[in-house]
Amino acid sequence: xxxxxxxxxxxxxxxxxxxxxxxxxxxxxxxxxxxxxxxxxxxxxxxxxxxxxxxxxxxxxxxxxxxxxxxxxxxxxxxxxxxxxxxxxxxxxxxxxxxxxxxxxxxxxxxxxxxxxxxxxxxxxxxxxxxxxxxxxxxxxxxxxxxxxxxxxxxxxxxxxxxxxxxxxxxxxxxxxxxxxxxxxxxxxxxxxxxxxxxxxxxxxxxxxxxxxxxxxxxxxxxxxxxxxxxxxxxxxxxxxxxxxxxxxxxxxxxxxxxxxxxxxxxxxxxxxxxxxxxxxxxxxxxxxxxxxxxxxxxxxxxxxxxxxxxxxxxxxxxxxxxxxxxxxxxxxxxxxxxxxxxxxxxxxxxxxxxxxxxxxxxxxxxxxxxxxxxxxxxxxxxxxxxxxxxx
Numbered sequence: 001x002x003x004x005x006x007x008x009x010x011x012x013x014x015x016x017x018x019x020x021x022x023x024x025x026x027x028x029x030x031x032x033x034x035x036x037x038x039x040x041x042x043x044x045x046x047x048x049x050x051x052x053x054x055x056x057x058x059x060x061x062x063x064x065x066x067x068x069x070x071x072x073x074x075x076x077x078x079x080x081x082x083x084x085x086x087x088x089x090x091x092x093x094x095x096x097x098x099x100x101x102x103x104x105x106x107x108x109x110x111x112x113x114x115x116x117x118x119x120x121x122x123x124x125x126x127x128x129x130x131x132x133x134x135x136x137x138x139x140x141x142x143x144x145x146x147x148x149x150x151x152x153x154x155x156x157x158x159x160x161x162x163x164x165x166x167x168x169x170x171x172x173x174x175x176x177x178x179x180x181x182x183x184x185x186x187x188x189x190x191x192x193x194x195x196x197x198x199x200x201x202x203x204x205x206x207x208x209x210x211x212x213x214x215x216x217x218x219x220x221x222x223x224x225x226x227x228x229x230x231x232x233x234x235x236x237x238x239x240x241x242x243x244x245x246x247x248x249x250x251x252x253x254x255x256x257x258x259x260x261x262x263x264x265x266x267x268x269x270x271x272x273x274x275x276x277x278x279x280x281x282x283x284x285x286x287x288x289x290x291x292x293x294x295x296x297x298x299x300x301x302x303x304x305x306x307x308x309x310x311x312x313x314x315x316x317x318x319x320x321x322x323x324x325x326x327x328x329x330x331x332x333x334x335x336x337x338x339x340x341x342x343x344x345x346x347x348x349x350x351x352x353x354x355x356x357x358x359x360x361x362x363x364x365x366x367x368x369x370x371x372x373x374x375x376x377x378x379x380x381x382x383x384x385x386x387x388x389x390x391x392x
């Protein structure tokens with residue numbers, strides 16, 4: 001059983017939706033909107049989507065003796081309806097209280113939908129749920145808090161359509177939603193299917209789900225043959241050439257080894273002061289190594305702009321915490337480069353803002369043993385928005 005599955009209690013007539021999966025085979029089940037109870041796996045049974053299609057909400061699998069069952073005949077053939085709704089996938093945020101919002105996935109089409117929901121942040125992605133949602137239905141998939149609005153991240157939806165009815169092929173699609181406060185609260189309206197007021201966003205709007213030209217590959221009897229294809233012949237030819245090159249290379253290696261043995265034999269006749277030679281070689285290596293190391297590191301500029309607009313073009317898709325992480329990583333990397341190449345000083349332009357970035361930078365500088373000191377940089381030029389770092 002998964003979150004969002006409809007269930008029925010074994011020992012009563014109540015039905016509900018699984019909202020949380022807990023340890024020891026325990027489930028949190030929402031019996032009515034906002035009212036949840038804890039139940040063991042042995043106390044509930046999943047409701048099949050096929051049962052809902054045939055009997056609707058009137059059907060119950062557990063009927064007391066002597067009570068009449070629903071008159072619907074399960075053996076009566078179902079007439080295949082035409083697909084009417086091609087579009088209509090929504091995500092709805094339904095207020096539970098002043099802080100908590102319940103996230104519902106709404107399928108207002110005639111397709112069964114295989115879907116997944118994940119949360120993407122700057123350096124990570126976490127899957128939340130993967131399930132199948134029936135046509136003309138809604139499923140509770142997640143919950144978020146308004147006080148954590150800036151840290152929600154990006155909602156990533158992946159959807160795959162299915163239906164046994166005749167229809168045009170529909171392409172699967174991926175849709176990313178990242179919310180800003182102003183646009184989010186302007187989308188308040190009634191949620192489809194649920195008929196309750198919340199915040200609604202359509203997923204399949206401006207999404208290409210119909211493939212116009214699908215490549216058709218026809219296989220005929222003439223194509224099924226034991227004759228190698230031109231690609232196969234070309235591959236065999238390439239392998240043959242590779243073998244020849246390998247043999248030639250081995251031959252050259254053999255000759256090289258032979259010449260090396262001759263050189264060793266001749267050098268054995270010459271007396272060398274090995275200890276003196278070793279000392280000279282070590283002395284040369286010691287002198288050369290710092291210059292070689294420095295040559296691989298490109299000195300950074302003397303003034304480093306840490307404003308988020310100077311670091312990335314995707315800042316409009318980042319929350320304040322993600323921006324701060326990127327700015328601090330850039331600061332630490334650049335500072336290490338400046339220390340490595342022996343720069344005497346470097347200026348970091350962090351701006352004024354709320355002072356959080358400046359505070360974190362000064363905290364890191366105090367902990368770095370390679371730093372001689374730091375101070376406000378040229379107030380007439382930068383005001384209080386830059387720090388001059390002096391390196392030992």
